[in-house]
Amino acid sequence: xxxxxxxxxxxxxxxxxxxASCEPDNTIIVNDEISQTIQNNKADAIEVKTIIMxxxxxxxxxxxxxASGEKRTFAFKQTQTxxxxxxxxxxxxxxxxxxxxxxxxxxxxSFQRRIESKNSYKDTKISETIVITD
Amino acid sequence: xxxxxxxxxxxxALPFCGCNSVFRSNKTQIKISxxxxxxxxxxxxxxxxxxxxxxxxxxxxxxxxKNDTQQPRLSYKRVKGNVVVLQIxxxxxxxxHVAIPQVELKAYPLLLSTTASPSITYFLxxxxxxxxxxxxxxxxxxxxxxxxxxxxxxTSMFANPNxxxxxxxxxxxxxxxxxxxxxxxxxxxxxxxxxxxxxLNIPLPINPNPTPFLTADYQKKYQCIFTVNSGYGIxxxxxxxxxxxxxxxxPLPNKLTNGMWTSFGLxxxxxxxxxWGFSYHNKADPNLSCDYLLNEIGFLIPFKKxxxxxxxxxxxxxxxxxxxxxYVDSFTTFQNKPVGNGRLLEExxxxxxxxxxxxxxxxxxxxxxxxxxxxxxxTASASYSRIxxxxxxxxxxxxxxxxxxTPTITSYKRDxxxxxxxTVKTVNQIYTLGLSIRVKI
Numbered sequence: 001x002x003x004x005x006x007x008x009x010x011x012x013x014x015x016x017x018x019x020a021s022c023e024p025d026n027t028i029i030v031n032d033e034i035s036q037t038i039q040n041n042k043a044d045a046i047e048v049k050t051i052i053m054x055x056x057x058x059x060x061x062x063x064x065x066x067a068s069g070e071k072r073t074f075a076f077k078q079t080q081t082x083x084x085x086x087x088x089x090x091x092x093x094x095x096x097x098x099x100x101x102x103x104x105x106x107x108x109x110s111f112q113r114r115i116e117s118k119n120s121y122k123d124t125k126i127s128e129t130i131v132i133t134d
Numbered sequence: 135x136x137x138x139x140x141x142x143x144x145x146x147a148l149p150f151c152g153c154n155s156v157f158r159s160n161k162t163q164i165k166i167s168x169x170x171x172x173x174x175x176x177x178x179x180x181x182x183x184x185x186x187x188x189x190x191x192x193x194x195x196x197x198x199x200k201n202d203t204q205q206p207r208l209s210y211k212r213v214k215g216n217v218v219v220l221q222i223x224x225x226x227x228x229x230x231h232v233a234i235p236q237v238e239l240k241a242y243p244l245l246l247s248t249t250a251s252p253s254i255t256y257f258l259x260x261x262x263x264x265x266x267x268x269x270x271x272x273x274x275x276x277x278x279x280x281x282x283x284x285x286x287x288x289t290s291m292f293a294n295p296n297x298x299x300x301x302x303x304x305x306x307x308x309x310x311x312x313x314x315x316x317x318x319x320x321x322x323x324x325x326x327x328x329x330x331x332x333x334l335n336i337p338l339p340i341n342p343n344p345t346p347f348l349t350a351d352y353q354k355k356y357q358c359i360f361t362v363n364s365g366y367g368i369x370x371x372x373x374x375x376x377x378x379x380x381x382x383x384x385p386l387p388n389k390l391t392n393g394m395w396t397s398f399g400l401x402x403x404x405x406x407x408x409x410w411g412f413s414y415h416n417k418a419d420p421n422l423s424c425d426y427l428l429n430e431i432g433f434l435i436p437f438k439k440x441x442x443x444x445x446x447x448x449x450x451x452x453x454x455x456x457x458x459x460x461y462v463d464s465f466t467t468f469q470n471k472p473v474g475n476g477r478l479l480e481e482x483x484x485x486x487x488x489x490x491x492x493x494x495x496x497x498x499x500x501x502x503x504x505x506x507x508x509x510x511x512x513t514a515s516a517s518y519s520r521i522x523x524x525x526x527x528x529x530x531x532x533x534x535x536x537x538x539x540t541p542t543i544t545s546y547k548r549d550x551x552x553x554x555x556x557t558v559k560t561v562n563q564i565y566t567l568g569l570s571i572r573v574k575i
Contacts, residue, residue: 007284014277017270042542101543111539125550133542 026083030090032076032117036097037129039071044104046132050074051098071129093117093124101132158297163197163207164220164234165306170313171196171206177315178223179208181234183215190296194220205306212296216353219336220313228315232307233336235352236299240404245287246279252450252494259492263378302352305339347405354404358575361399361413363515365568368392372520372561380529380556384463384481388525388560394418395566399430407434413447415495415519421458424521426451426495434503443501443513451495455525458485468531468551478534479551483527486555491524501570509574519564529556 040046050062052074066072074097080090094116101109117124166174179194192210199206208220220232254275258268307313344350346357371389376382396418401411410431417424432445461483466472468479499517506512535547 007281010277010281010284014274014281017274017277109540109543111543113545123550123553125553126548128545128547130539131544131546133544 028082028121030080030121030123032078032080032093032124033126034093034095034115034117034124035073035075035127036095036113036115037071037073037127038066038099039129039131040066040068041131041133042103043068043134046104047102048072049100053096053098055094055096090121092119099130158239160212160297161209162212162236162300163209164301165205165207166196167205167306167308169310170307171198173310174208174222174313176225180221181210181213182219182221183213184217184219185215190214212299214296214299217338222313222315224315230313230315231336232313233338234301235305235339235341237302237348237352237354239298239300241298243287245283247276247283251276251279256450256492256494302348304341304343304348305352345406347403357403359399359401359403359409359411360573360575361397361401361570363397363399363568363570365395365515365517365566366393367395367417367519367564367566370563370565372563374558374560377557377559380554382481382483382529382556382558383465384461384483386461386483386525386527386558388523388558390417390422390424390521390523390560390562390564391419395564395568408432409434409443420456422453422455422523424451424453424523426493426521428495428497430497432501440502440504443499443503445501446496446498449495449497451493451521452490453493453521453523454488454490455485455523456487458487458525460484461527464534468533473533476536480532480534482530482532483556484530486526486528489524489526491522491557493522496520503572511572511574513570513572515566515568515570517566517568519566521562521564523560523562525558527556527558529554
């Protein structure tokens with residue numbers, strides 16, 4: 001009788017494990033890590049205006065000054081989770097950084113950098129450092 | 135690896151399973167002298183199992199072997215019982231009962247759990263693909279295998295209860311007086327023996343040469359041996375590769391260092407020339423944890439007061455690196471194509487500590503065993519072991535782009551192209567010289 005109980009218990013565990021193992025796992029996790037750093041390697045301080053446009057409709061403006069040797073980083077991090085069946089819910093990220101730099105002598109430079117997330121639901125890890133020198 | 139595994143399984147399955155009930159003859163034999171054979175040829179013989187409640191009777195035949203120098207044998211189909219009774223009846227009806235000792239034979243259980251399961255578990259758990267599912271499959275497989283083993287094992291034991299009993303090889307009937315029938319109704323016999331019931335009072339056979347493995351009443355005895363071993367292992371890396379077709383352009387050292395190995399073993403010696411058991415082995419290394427359990431067998435060859443043992447084992451082990459280095463290098467190509475001017479491809483390998491890997495160790499050894507006291511022996515051993523070592527890294531391939539925006543503004547961009555965990559595997563051949571103490575329990 002004891003043997004029957006043990007055999008029954010083993011059979012029950014076996015069946016449970018079998019059915020538990022049948023659940024499909026289609027989860028996708030996509031990580032986007034984008035960072036933009038501006039570093040002042042000039043002998044004097046600089047004034048910087050940064051406009052970050054995250055398409056389609058998010059825009060932020062930053063005005064700041066960087067002393068000699070100082071840097072500032074704008075980091076963007078996003079984790080998206082979905083399933084293979086609903087990949088249309090994933091958001092594609094496009095960030096455009098517009099910089100206007102004025103040095104201590106009043107000289108102005110402006111330029112634009114563009115970083116976008118990879119397609120095919122791959123992780124994106126891109127970092128850019130802009131170095132300003134004399 | 136598959137060929138090595140198959141070879142090891144076959145090598146160890148043969149000695150383990152060769153004595154299994156499945157492969158045993160269904161008959162057992164008693165050695166007898168030529169005189170006894172000549173006398174018994176004129177009699178009728180049966181064997182009974184000496185059990186009143188459930189009596190089994192088997193006919194007994196005399197077998198003459200082709201080679202005349204060998205002793206003839208009495209042969210009968212196996213029957214369960216530590217002492218069975220040979221009943222001899224001559225042509226005039228006189229009888230004699232002789233007690234025959236039997237021993238119960240043990241064998242390595244030939245079941246899924248004891249043969250295929252370790253290898254299947256190894257391949258499922260070491261596979262890098264579908265690891266979570268493989269763990270569930272492993273659990274499911276083991277539950278199924280245990281289920282089948284319990285049913286098949288129990289069924290075969292109940293179906294064939296007599297197959298495990300045999301007459302010890304050292305037992306023989308050489309004297310005619312041991313089998314000569316007795317005239318129980320002769321007045322002389324009554325005077326001499328006192329009572330005809332004496333015929334049923336059968337003396338138990340006594341082993342004239344008891345050994346540590348066969349007692350005076352012909353019962354098998356085992357010796358348990360506890361061993362402690364320490365040795366120095368010199369390692370030779372046989373091959374290094376990345377598993378699952380991964381690649382690296384940066385050399386990733388992974389060889390096991392030379393060093394001390396210790397082991398503890400519990401062995402069973404059922405016969406003078408054979409032992410088997412389990413031993414646990416560990417490497418003393420601050421950078422690495424490497425432990426394995428070996429199922430080993432050994433054949434003992436007597437040499438004067440001492441013994442030589444030649445043996446081997448196959449087992450199951452776990453290893454992980456606790457401390458390791460990081461590596462990085464840069465290249466001008468990616469996937470065999472140039473990355474372009476102002477660009478470099480950086481391959482970065484960041485060591486991942488404490489990733490466990492299962493492995494199948496293979497061992498062969500020779501030991502010289504010398505007794506120093508009744509139950510204590512010392513040994514000097516030389517062994518060869520084949521053990522893999524693993525190192526795990528996070529490999530990232532990053533494109534480094536340098537761009538001049540203006541003469542005073544430069545962009546340094548890092549774009550990570552791939553990120554994956556890679557595993558370096560080195561097969562190590564370890565030659566160890568060691569000393570050990572064996573204590574017979």
